Amino acid sequence: MSATIEKPDVRPAQADVLIVGNGALGLFLARELSAAGAGSVVVVGPADRSSGGSQAAGAMMGCFAEATSESLRTQPARTRFELGVAAHERWPAVLAALQEHAPGGRPLLTAPETHVVLNSIGAELDNVNLAAIINALTEYGKPWQECDPHDIPGFNPRTDTRALRAILLPEEGAVDARAVLTALQADLLASGVTLLDASVRTLLGDSDSVTGAELDDGHVIEAGKVVVAAGALSESVLKTLIPDLDLVPTFAGLGFAMIARRTGGEPFRSVVRTPNRGFACGLHVVPQADGTEYYGATNRLVDEVGSTTWMADVRFLAQYSMQQLDERAASHEVVRWLAGNRPVTLDGFPLIGWLPRAGLYLMSGTYRDGFHCAPLLAAHVANELQGKPGLIDPIFQPTRRPVATRTVEGSIQEYVEHNLAGWFETGAQAAPQLTTRQIADYYRNMATQFYERVGTDYALGPDILWYAQGSLVGGRRVARYLRRLQPAAAGTGAL
Amino acid sequence: MTIAQQTTVAAVRTLVVQHLNLALPEGRPAEDDDLWKLGMTSLSCLGLMLAIEDEFDIELAQDALKEATFQNLATISAAVDAVLN
Numbered sequence: 001m002s003a004t005i006e007k008p009d010v011r012p013a014q015a016d017v018l019i020v021g022n023g024a025l026g027l028f029l030a031r032e033l034s035a036a037g038a039g040s041v042v043v044v045g046p047a048d049r050s051s052g053g054s055q056a057a058g059a060m061m062g063c064f065a066e067a068t069s070e071s072l073r074t075q076p077a078r079t080r081f082e083l084g085v086a087a088h089e090r091w092p093a094v095l096a097a098l099q100e101h102a103p104g105g106r107p108l109l110t111a112p113e114t115h116v117v118l119n120s121i122g123a124e125l126d127n128v129n130l131a132a133i134i135n136a137l138t139e140y141g142k143p144w145q146e147c148d149p150h151d152i153p154g155f156n157p158r159t160d161t162r163a164l165r166a167i168l169l170p171e172e173g174a175v176d177a178r179a180v181l182t183a184l185q186a187d188l189l190a191s192g193v194t195l196l197d198a199s200v201r202t203l204l205g206d207s208d209s210v211t212g213a214e215l216d217d218g219h220v221i222e223a224g225k226v227v228v229a230a231g232a233l234s235e236s237v238l239k240t241l242i243p244d245l246d247l248v249p250t251f252a253g254l255g256f257a258m259i260a261r262r263t264g265g266e267p268f269r270s271v272v273r274t275p276n277r278g279f280a281c282g283l284h285v286v287p288q289a290d291g292t293e294y295y296g297a298t299n300r301l302v303d304e305v306g307s308t309t310w311m312a313d314v315r316f317l318a319q320y321s322m323q324q325l326d327e328r329a330a331s332h333e334v335v336r337w338l339a340g341n342r343p344v345t346l347d348g349f350p351l352i353g354w355l356p357r358a359g360l361y362l363m364s365g366t367y368r369d370g371f372h373c374a375p376l377l378a379a380h381v382a383n384e385l386q387g388k389p390g391l392i393d394p395i396f397q398p399t400r401r402p403v404a405t406r407t408v409e410g411s412i413q414e415y416v417e418h419n420l421a422g423w424f425e426t427g428a429q430a431a432p433q434l435t436t437r438q439i440a441d442y443y444r445n446m447a448t449q450f451y452e453r454v455g456t457d458y459a460l461g462p463d464i465l466w467y468a469q470g471s472l473v474g475g476r477r478v479a480r481y482l483r484r485l486q487p488a489a490a491g492t493g494a495l
Numbered sequence: 496m497t498i499a500q501q502t503t504v505a506a507v508r509t510l511v512v513q514h515l516n517l518a519l520p521e522g523r524p525a526e527d528d529d530l531w532k533l534g535m536t537s538l539s540c541l542g543l544m545l546a547i548e549d550e551f552d553i554e555l556a557q558d559a560l561k562e563a564t565f566q567n568l569a570t571i572s573a574a575v576d577a578v579l580n
């Protein structure tokens with residue numbers, strides 16, 4: 001991919017719009033701006049996209065297959081869900097335009113449809129989320145059908161984790177993320193956008209406005225508008241200019257996935273996945289453009305952006321892919337290990353909007369479906385940068401108070417369900433006398449204690465709660481932020 | 496040990512006793528008693544850490560936020576003094 005990145009002899013010293021970050025969001029934005037004739041555009045980002053989310057993404061074009069019992073329960077969650085629905089409609093045109101730049105001319109759309117399977121190792125959460133998927137499809141009038149799990153091409157699980165039920169979503173498939181990024185870069189270069197293989201060390205400006213950025217080698221680019229789209233590193237980039245920026249806190253959701261070459265058996269021709277489960281996006285396989293298969297993905301909130309892979313995650317993915325998707329995967333050849341960071345926010349909602357410095361804009365916080373949402377978000381941001389009306393709801397403003405969608409009791413319950421799902425999927429062995437209710441009590445107790453100790457009534461999602469109670473760094477960030485948010489409640493906990 | 500260090504240890508001890516819910520004689524736990532063995536959990540450690548930062552009005556360095564720092568009164572006090580000095 002690096003071969004296509006321009007290394008101009010004279011790097012631009014000015015741009016109308018400088019985009020910090022070369023993931024899906026940054027590149028799609030550059031494309032929109034260039035198509036709109038919005039002046040000179042420079043995108044800065046390391047060619048290898050080290051630890052970025054986009055280069056590791058399964059790039060499922062999922063919104064209904066991603067639905068959970070939370071998706072339509074509250075108005076803000078529904079607004080978020082509809083972002084995905086609207087983004088989905090943009091992809092056919094995007095793919096038609098990018099296909100001419102596809103590596104090797106291979107189709108960018110690698111799977112036209114998705115099978116969601118309900119298997120015997122998933123806990124109650126799987127049933128709940130499958131019902132949520134079907135409800136959402138029905139409510140929005142989208143096509144789906146029941147199908148016999150035996151008829152899913154490539155699907156060949158072990159008997160102990162066989163699927164009891166499966167549905168087909170004929171309008172949700174997947175693209176090859178890495179091929180799309182390569183095609184996007186070629187498209188941008190052809191239309192005169194400058195791509196710089198570098199990192200931004202610090203944003204430049206004063207207390208009123210942003211004026212540009214300094215790269216890691218000291219080169220300065222002046223720009224009247226700077227868009228930060230640096231994924232999970234966005235907050236740290238912004239703090240180089242605004243150290244006390246009051247942003248909804250962001251975290252890195254480190255994910256691991258593998259690309260494997262099949263050595264036998266029938267290949268997958270669709271995305272085959274479980275519902276969202278156990279803090280992550282479910283287990284899934286995504287056919288890739290070159291005939292390989294993507295097996296994903298884990299999700300763990302971490303203290304620092306990085307690309308470490310834990311043995312536990314390697315085991316998780318390898319074992320469950322063999323068990324739950326295709327037992328022949330055992331002899332597949334792993335050709336690539338992918339690790340990337342999802343940009344996660346405390347309230348789970350994206351961060352899209354102007355910041356308190358004239359000319360400075362943030363687009364991030366897309367968590368699990370940023371690849372899918374990128375074309376819509378890019379069109380929205382391009383409009384806003386040009387002073388035109390935006391396309392999405394303003395609730396995603398980055399310096400908002402965190403969006404509240406649950407009660408503390410609901411948060412604790414959700415935490416218990418996710419942990420139980422994780423517990424059973426990983427085959428955790430308990431003494432026979434230990435009942436599911438007792439395990440649930442243990443997790444309930446942990447979550448209750450967390451809320452008592454932190455003394456807040458802002459209710460967290462299960463993933464943030466898991467992270468905050470397990471990491472001192474995460475716990476401190478979450479606790480300090482929540483206490484600042486509610487000065488009246490500070491100190492009223494058991495501290 | 497300087498007076499300042501003794502004061503830190505004593506203040507940390509008070510918070511530890513409170514947050515770990517310990518019923519121990521005066522002057523206990525000893526400076527090198529392992530708090531994890533006394534029943535500290537990741538959650539009580541989180542509460543203790545927040546209380547220490549509040550009490551001393553400090554922010555512990557990020558790399559101090561690990562199990563080893565909260566091993567005993569001496570290690571906690573050293574981390575606190577590192578910020579205070």
Ligand SMILES: Cc1cc2nc3c(=O)[nH]c(=O)nc-3n(C[C@H](O)[C@H](O)[C@H](O)COP(=O)(O)OP(=O)(O)OC[C@H]3O[C@@H](n4cnc5c(N)ncnc54)[C@H](O)[C@@H]3O)c2cc1C
Binds near residue numbers: 373
């Ligand atoms: C394992 C995994 C699976 C996923 N699966 C899916 C999926 O199936 N469908 C889906 O829609 N989404 C999926 N996602 C989520 C998706 O990848 C993200 O939401 C999305 O890619 C975020 O895009 P981004 O452009 O905001 O950030 P990133 O892709 O993280 O891009 C940010 C870029 O900025 C660069 N950068 C960082 N700091 C600087 C700096 N100082 N200067 C310049 N550049 C910098 C980084 O190197 C990186 O290239 C998945 C994510 C992971 C990790």
